[in-house]
Amino acid sequence: MKVSLFITCLSDAIYPRVGEAMVRLLARYGVTLEFPPIQTCCGQPAFNSGYWNEARTTAKTIIEAFEDSDFVIAPSGSCTGMIHHYPKLFENDPAMLDKALALQSKTYEFTQFLVNVLGVTDVGATFRHKVTYHPSCHGSRLMGIKDEPMALMTRVKGLEFVPLPHAEDCCGFGGTFAVKMSDISGAMVSEKSDHVKETEAEVLVGLDMACLMNIAGNLRYRNEPVKVMHLAELLYEGVR
Amino acid sequence: MSHGAKGGATVKERAELALNNDFLRKAVKFTTERLKNGKLQAMKEHGNWEEWRERGRQIRLHTIAHLDYYLNLFVENARANGVHVHFAETAQEAVDISMAIAERVSAKTVVKSKSMVSEELHLNAALEKIGVEAIETDLGEYIIQLADEPPSHIIIPAIHKNRYQIAELLSEDAGETLEADTKILAGYVRRRLRSKFLEADIGMTGCNFAIAETGSMVLFENEGNARMVTTLPKTQITLMGMERIIPSWADLEVMATLLPRSATGQKLTMYMSGITGPRRSEDADGPDEMHIIIVDNGRSLQLGDPEFQELLNCIRCGACLNACPVYRHIGGHAYGGTYSGPIGAVLTPSLNKNIAEWDDIANASSLCGACYEACPVKIPLHDMLVYLRRRKVEAGHSNKLEDAGMKGFATLFSKSGRMSTVLKLGKIGQKFVARDGGIRLKIGPLKGWNTYRVTPTLPKKSFRQQWATLDAEIREGLKEMSPDIKRRMEQAVQSRKNGGTHGHGHS
Numbered sequence: 001m002k003v004s005l006f007i008t009c010l011s012d013a014i015y016p017r018v019g020e021a022m023v024r025l026l027a028r029y030g031v032t033l034e035f036p037p038i039q040t041c042c043g044q045p046a047f048n049s050g051y052w053n054e055a056r057t058t059a060k061t062i063i064e065a066f067e068d069s070d071f072v073i074a075p076s077g078s079c080t081g082m083i084h085h086y087p088k089l090f091e092n093d094p095a096m097l098d099k100a101l102a103l104q105s106k107t108y109e110f111t112q113f114l115v116n117v118l119g120v121t122d123v124g125a126t127f128r129h130k131v132t133y134h135p136s137c138h139g140s141r142l143m144g145i146k147d148e149p150m151a152l153m154t155r156v157k158g159l160e161f162v163p164l165p166h167a168e169d170c171c172g173f174g175g176t177f178a179v180k181m182s183d184i185s186g187a188m189v190s191e192k193s194d195h196v197k198e199t200e201a202e203v204l205v206g207l208d209m210a211c212l213m214n215i216a217g218n219l220r221y222r223n224e225p226v227k228v229m230h231l232a233e234l235l236y237e238g239v240r
Numbered sequence: 241m242s243h244g245a246k247g248g249a250t251v252k253e254r255a256e257l258a259l260n261n262d263f264l265r266k267a268v269k270f271t272t273e274r275l276k277n278g279k280l281q282a283m284k285e286h287g288n289w290e291e292w293r294e295r296g297r298q299i300r301l302h303t304i305a306h307l308d309y310y311l312n313l314f315v316e317n318a319r320a321n322g323v324h325v326h327f328a329e330t331a332q333e334a335v336d337i338s339m340a341i342a343e344r345v346s347a348k349t350v351v352k353s354k355s356m357v358s359e360e361l362h363l364n365a366a367l368e369k370i371g372v373e374a375i376e377t378d379l380g381e382y383i384i385q386l387a388d389e390p391p392s393h394i395i396i397p398a399i400h401k402n403r404y405q406i407a408e409l410l411s412e413d414a415g416e417t418l419e420a421d422t423k424i425l426a427g428y429v430r431r432r433l434r435s436k437f438l439e440a441d442i443g444m445t446g447c448n449f450a451i452a453e454t455g456s457m458v459l460f461e462n463e464g465n466a467r468m469v470t471t472l473p474k475t476q477i478t479l480m481g482m483e484r485i486i487p488s489w490a491d492l493e494v495m496a497t498l499l500p501r502s503a504t505g506q507k508l509t510m511y512m513s514g515i516t517g518p519r520r521s522e523d524a525d526g527p528d529e530m531h532i533i534i535v536d537n538g539r540s541l542q543l544g545d546p547e548f549q550e551l552l553n554c555i556r557c558g559a560c561l562n563a564c565p566v567y568r569h570i571g572g573h574a575y576g577g578t579y580s581g582p583i584g585a586v587l588t589p590s591l592n593k594n595i596a597e598w599d600d601i602a603n604a605s606s607l608c609g610a611c612y613e614a615c616p617v618k619i620p621l622h623d624m625l626v627y628l629r630r631r632k633v634e635a636g637h638s639n640k641l642e643d644a645g646m647k648g649f650a651t652l653f654s655k656s657g658r659m660s661t662v663l664k665l666g667k668i669g670q671k672f673v674a675r676d677g678g679i680r681l682k683i684g685p686l687k688g689w690n691t692y693r694v695t696p697t698l699p700k701k702s703f704r705q706q707w708a709t710l711d712a713e714i715r716e717g718l719k720e721m722s723p724d725i726k727r728r729m730e731q732a733v734q735s736r737k738n739g740g741t742h743g744h745g746h747s
Binding site for chain 1: 259607626629632643649666692695696698701707711725726729730
């Protein structure tokens with residue numbers, strides 16, 4: 001069984017520790033991840049900005065990278081969601097459409113794979129901190145990832161979970177939105193940080209490094225001492 | 241150029257005005273949150289919300305797919321009830337028809353209940369030009385009419401104003417100082433409108449739903465003003481978007497369940513009126529003459545368009561506005577059109593078929609999908625926003641700088657080697673600007689981002705650079721997979737072969 005890691009460009013370039021945590025955590029269950037080096041970016045920035053020809057170019061690279069994988073696992077609901085958009089992207093190209101559908105059906109976000117496929121909810125971790133959770137929009141709304149992270153977090157020993165007020169509100173990232181509409185995005189992320197601060201949590205956890213980079217960047221700008229982690233990091237931290 | 245837009249040519253400029261207006265932001269946040277929570281509570285109490293939501297969607301999908309049939313049926317029945325039915329292809333035609341009726345009955349004043357279509361037509365200004373006074377009788381509409389502003393919310397037109405601002409406007413209207421107390425203010429408007437209702441020559445309404453099987457029109461309201469408008473004046477004109485149709489009264493049960501709950505969290509609005517024709521001899525009240533103007537104004541452009549036809553399913557509840565985090569911060573006027581929020585961002589360019597002019601409002605969204613989640617008939621607005629952006633690019637109206645950037649993106653990310661080269665350059669470049677693992681520079685492309693954030697620096701080694709070492713270490717100490725996990729993985733592969741899916745999809 002070939003299980004491939006889709007690291008996503010952001011975690012590859014800026015947050016390799018997330019990929020490492022995933023690899024080490026899954027190895028504990030005998031799952032060896034394989035890493036096709038030709039992979040790049042899912043193409044979401046181009047897709048969401050309306051540049052579908054450009055999005056197709058990178059999508060083809062991703063499709064090729066994972067062609068003979070049985071499972072593709074990514075530490076991001078949003079990039080996984082983008083792969084789930086590939087069939088729309090290739091709706092007028094029958095040969096590519098088949099490949100896009102095949103990739104869609106085998107691509108999972110990290111917690112989906114861990115909980116729904118492997119059936120793991122208790123990784124045996126201990127993490128003695130006050131933690132809050134931001135459910136990223138694409139993961140929770142479009143991919144339906146709601147119960148999986150909660151199932152994992154509630155079973156971590158010592159973890160004190162504090163719900164994030166208005167958790168379902170977008171953090172304001174939105175890819176190129178944060179650049180094009182920087183002041184609206186800034187207002188949104190500032191509000192999100194206010195809510196994080198209200199929880200008095202030591203750690204903010206999530207499933208998408210893009211959103212977390214946005215919130216962490218704002219928290220740091222405001223000198224708020226909240227640690228920001230991907231859930232894979234937290235779980236691995238708790239078992240090592 | 242943005243039609244009817246105040247305070248700026250682009251959504252960015254208009255948004256900036258709103259972002260710097262604390263009164264507006266507080267007022268909008270306060271009310272949208274109240275409405276959003278009301279809806280969530282109502283959904284919970286209802287118990288089978290998702291099921292009814294799907295029924296609502298199916299009714300709308302079916303009706304719009306057979307709109308020609310149901311429109312015909314509606315018109316036949318309405319005419320049989322004694323209603324004068326008119327068709328207006330454009331806003332101007334609808335205005336002309338309304339003005340001709342007003343002139344024929346020598347109208348001096350028109351009392352109006354809330355109608356978004358009337359706002360879309362800019363009818364009040366047109367009536368004023370021929371010397372007919374139009375008076376808005378919905379409290380919120382009355383307030384924005386005094387302020388000479390377009391509505392900033394589909395159901396709460398004056399959502400952007402707090403009660404002190406409203407008291408100021410009404411005091412000026414009254415010629416005396418009114419206390420900023422909701423009861424006092426509403427009491428003043430009620431007294432003032434009473435005489436207007438009694439002397440008006442025409443009552444003008446919108447239409448929430450038009451029932452094809454009996455040719456009836458249905459109005460939902462909370463203030464009772466629409467009842468006054470439809471019973472007191474001798475002539476009634478109803479403005480109706482051509483997509484307002486539903487087949488039957490049985491379908492109204494579903495809509496009446498979805499609309500008030502989605503709009504305000506109410507189980508039912510205070511008044512729901514079903515009107516089937518003008519006053520009959522046995523009726524105590526009602527207009528002697530009733531007109532329905534069915535307005536197209538760009539709606540039929542969506543018919544047959546697989547990406548946008550579902551726009552016509554909208555029941556104008558405003559739930560997407562209340563759920564939208566962008567709307568909460570910038571309010572309705574920033575959208576620049578009659579309709580605001582996520583539905584407005586899609587509806588305005590679609591109805592006007594001028595993507596080039598209106599493209600910027602499609603960019604005022606982080607694509608978070610809260611609108612779709614809130615929509616009682618599941619219109620995929622977040623997808624439509626992307627389609628609009630794509631159509632803009634395809635039509636050649638995109639920003640040239642962005643074109644170049646996206647071409648560069650595709651070149652870079654189509655080959656992993658190129659991506660690695662850029663990362664290497666980035667690591668060299670950041671040495672000059674990074675402090676304590678962060679970049680705070682506010683110039684160039686980082687200006688907007690770094691006004692609110694510190695940018696993280698690139699680590700010494702990317703994931704792919706660490707991979708060989710990590711992989712070797714993992715393989716050395718690898719555990720054997722448990723039979724249970726192995727079985728589950730095989731099952732997942734098997735169910736996939738049988739057509740099973742996971743995640744994604746609009747349901």
